[in-house]
Amino acid sequence: MSEYGFWDSWLAVILAAIGTFIWRFAGVVLASKIPPHSPLMDWVNTMAYAMVAGVLMLMLVYPTGILAASGLDDRLLGLVTGVAAMMLSKRIILSLLCGILMFAASLHLF
Amino acid sequence: MSTSEPVALTAPQIRRIAAIDALRAPAYALGATMAGFATIAREAGFDVWMTISTSALVWGMPGQVAFASLYSAGASLFIIFVAVSLANMRMLLMVVSAADMMHLHLHQLPLWRRVVLMQFLAITSWAHLAVAKGTYPRHLLMPYFQGFSLTLFAFGMFGTVFGYFLPDMVPPDLLQIIIFITPIYIFLLIATARQKANRLAVLFGGLLCPLLYPMAGEWSILLAGMIGGTLAIAYARYIAKWHLQQDV
Numbered sequence: 001m002s003e004y005g006f007w008d009s010w011l012a013v014i015l016a017a018i019g020t021f022i023w024r025f026a027g028v029v030l031a032s033k034i035p036p037h038s039p040l041m042d043w044v045n046t047m048a049y050a051m052v053a054g055v056l057m058l059m060l061v062y063p064t065g066i067l068a069a070s071g072l073d074d075r076l077l078g079l080v081t082g083v084a085a086m087m088l089s090k091r092i093i094l095s096l097l098c099g100i101l102m103f104a105a106s107l108h109l110f
Numbered sequence: 111m112s113t114s115e116p117v118a119l120t121a122p123q124i125r126r127i128a129a130i131d132a133l134r135a136p137a138y139a140l141g142a143t144m145a146g147f148a149t150i151a152r153e154a155g156f157d158v159w160m161t162i163s164t165s166a167l168v169w170g171m172p173g174q175v176a177f178a179s180l181y182s183a184g185a186s187l188f189i190i191f192v193a194v195s196l197a198n199m200r201m202l203l204m205v206v207s208a209a210d211m212m213h214l215h216l217h218q219l220p221l222w223r224r225v226v227l228m229q230f231l232a233i234t235s236w237a238h239l240a241v242a243k244g245t246y247p248r249h250l251l252m253p254y255f256q257g258f259s260l261t262l263f264a265f266g267m268f269g270t271v272f273g274y275f276l277p278d279m280v281p282p283d284l285l286q287i288i289i290f291i292t293p294i295y296i297f298l299l300i301a302t303a304r305q306k307a308n309r310l311a312v313l314f315g316g317l318l319c320p321l322l323y324p325m326a327g328e329w330s331i332l333l334a335g336m337i338g339g340t341l342a343i344a345y346a347r348y349i350a351k352w353h354l355q356q357d358v
Binding site for chain 1: 135147149150163167168169171172174179184187190192195199200201202204205207209210211213214215221224225231236237282283286287289290291293294295296298299301303305307308309310311312314315317320323330332334335337338339340342343346347
């Protein structure tokens with residue numbers, strides 16, 4: 001199926017691992033340089049939150065693999081239901097269930 | 111989580127509590143996410159050992175997915191390296207943020223131990239650390255992270271192996287619903303972050319990233335994080351002045 005030989009394939013795995021490791025390593029080094037409770041650290045935190053929210057929204061709006069077979073409206077309906085349940089109940093597992101059930105219902109009913 | 115009794119917990123106890131917290135839902139959800147990756151990897155032509163090694167060594171979903179899709183397209187090793195690095199660049203900020211949240215400097219660990227610890231950082235454990243921060247004393251947050259992230263890692267590995275052989279057994283409709291759990295779960299966790307500035311950052315980043323994606327591709331995550339995070343902190347500090355309130 002692929003045009004890679006045995007060693008090429010494993011080299012690709014090692015390169016993928018290194019490509020992630022460099023950022024973790026840089027993060028560890030950088031973390032020791034930024035003073036805790038500083039405005040700079042608050043900024044790093046908001047950027048981390050925004051970035052993680054971005055990753056999640058990409059998974060939901062432009063999914064890869066099996067999830068891509070569902071409709072965008074199904075996924076967004078599930079998300080909105082989960083968030084609304086969370087705002088009302090403040091209980092995560094309950095809200096998660098509401099979101100998942102709405103997604104499942106939307107997949108099969110509409 | 112029982113928080114009422116002020117009994118002093120030891121590090122092994124908090125690791126066990128963290129493992130149980132992970133087993134409440136996030137570990138299964140993450141296992142399912144990794145199962146989803148394994149199905150993509152198998153379609154891309156990975157053998158089972160490459161799939162397991164990728165999950166274990168990369169341990170960052172967007173990078174893993176980028177790797178598998180480029181591999182199936184027959185891209186050069188250089189392109190694979192660049193794309194995976196780009197997709198997981200967010201680890202830099204997450205590691206800095208996680209080190210701050212668990213007060214890592216208190217533990218005076220040598221560099222290699224801090225690096226090994228952060229090798230297990232995933233979005234789920236990062237988001238849970240933010241929750242645990244409000245519940246447990248600061249010196250116990252690192253053991254909490256250890257217990258939580260090792261449990262997740264174990265389930266992630268199970269999920270990977272399972273997913274590699276599973277698709278033949280589970281109907282695709284059910285698999286879709288299972289894979290939907292992780293993004294929703296983490297979104298609910300971060301959308302209820304304790305600090306208002308962080309909640310605002312979730313809103314901005316979550317809106318910006320899908321809007322930027324058609325133009326910026328893999329860069330959209332980084333851009334959404336930087337623009338969304340900067341807007342949120344600027345609003346919080348200079349307009350709303352939330353940091354002057356007691357709550358923060």
